Amino acid sequence: MESKGYKYFTWFNNTFLIFLSLLCIFPLIHVLALSFSSSSAASAGLVKLWPVEFTLSSYEYVAAKTEFWRSMFVSFQRILIGGFINFILTVLLAYPLSRETREFKPRTFIAWFLFMTMLFHGGLIPWYIVIKEAGLLDSIWALVLPNAVPVFNVILLINFLKQIPKELDEAARMDGAGHWAILWKIYVPLSTPVLATITLFSLVMHWNSWFDGLILMNSPENYPLQSFLQTVIIQQDLTMITSGDLESLSEISDRTLKAAQIFLGCLPIILVYPFLQRYFVKGIVIGSVKG
Template identity: 50%
Template sequence: MNQGQKKLEGLDYVLLTLVIAAAIICFLPIWYTVAVSLSDKSAVAAGQVNFVPVGFTWISYMTLLSESAFFQAFGISIQRVLLGGLINFVLTILVAYPLSQRDEDFPGRRIYVWILIFSMLFNGGLIPTFLTVKALGLMNSIWALVLPMAVPVFNVILLTNFFRSIPRELREAGVVDGANQWYLMLRIYVPLALPALATITLFSIVGHWNAFFDGFIYMNRPEHYPLQTYIQQLVVQINMQNLDAATIIELSKVSNKTLNAAKIMISMIPILLIYPFLQRYFIHGIMIGSVKE
């Protein structure tokens, strides 16, 4: 028994060492990006920056934050995350609940499941999607950013499998007591599916926040760009007019490499703030929701 405990303790130390090593490997690129964003452009161009800033300067962040367009784009991204996340949340539940029922309770269920799977594997493509959005008059509006991805099929499948893992006896007890489908869904299934709902909410938030390509496609004016699209097209442009010598010297320390590093760090902050609150549900939700019984 003692030898078994010693072996187990030794295995725990090995696993702990591997986890710490993996955490360090994941953290080092972030720290390197921070060092680049705080370094002088000449040091970055010369490859002198490792994990300590060289020629420490805040000018890359000051350049980003001094633009009013940055805060406008930030507000559009917040609006997109809130609106798009809410739409994803509601529609995912409304689709996943009926698909989680038995065939005798929902005739044709398998047909709808295959339609969803087919739509996840195959789609009309970029040009038909663009033409559809344009024909609907959604160009240059927030709806063009949230409606094309209103029903994330992967999230639907994840939540459907989670709903199917809930004991059917709970549903039968509710039916015996006279509960209708809305009551069963909102008062039994949804409260028990908090881990899965937290997981798909995290997926939706990250997906909407990191998306930038659709901003280029559906927005014709820069003032309508979400944050990721804005910082993707932002390059170093120094207007020498109406600038004093000290300001020109400071701006000369900015390059596209240091500015891109600052972009990455600023765009990561909201996700880093949200993730700790959802992380405890994440593993449990994705493990159960990914298994089909």
């Protein structure tokens, strides 16, 4: 039996939480609406959550810019190469470290070697100088090699691999399988859910990173998308819009253009979001409150 007071509470609680969720999503919807509205409607403050004087001009304008497509290409290059390197190195580190010390002698030492990097950082300046002296500035490798080993993901995977029954391992050895075969034919297929989680972790990390692109790429041609967006949306770099363009197009303004680019910048994340949500929640729970 639920009391009358609890009924009121339930009603109030549901309303409050719906309001809270709308608070999370409305800013995004507002910007999306702006991106499809004409510049006059936008500057008159008419646009709320639905486009006013619907137009695709802002998107057409962005789509005609080679700078935009070039940085999009750099971003995809980055997530493919970076994601692949992260995946391989995470698996290759986690497998030996999930073994006991008697099976792999330097296990404890290497685990501490990795853990130390979570405790102490050299800081921005030495980090920049090391990458510069490695001769990586202005190349895609500057964006993927310094992030090549995601230590947190390695730890997640180690903890998962430890739970795989030892019998499987012993049976495989009886059949004459070596470490490489055991890793790729037994351990990797068995850890698909965790591997999916950490791969998504690393892909999102690579997609969303902008600061390293901004300082490690000397020429804007090598900017990944988020670094490019940082310069046009945040730094108000107006070189993207030449004055002649604006005179000929009354439909768009700096504001609607920015809105369109903001939306395009998060579109890939929104597209993979259903998967993200499912796996991320699992990964976070495995990682933080493991038994």
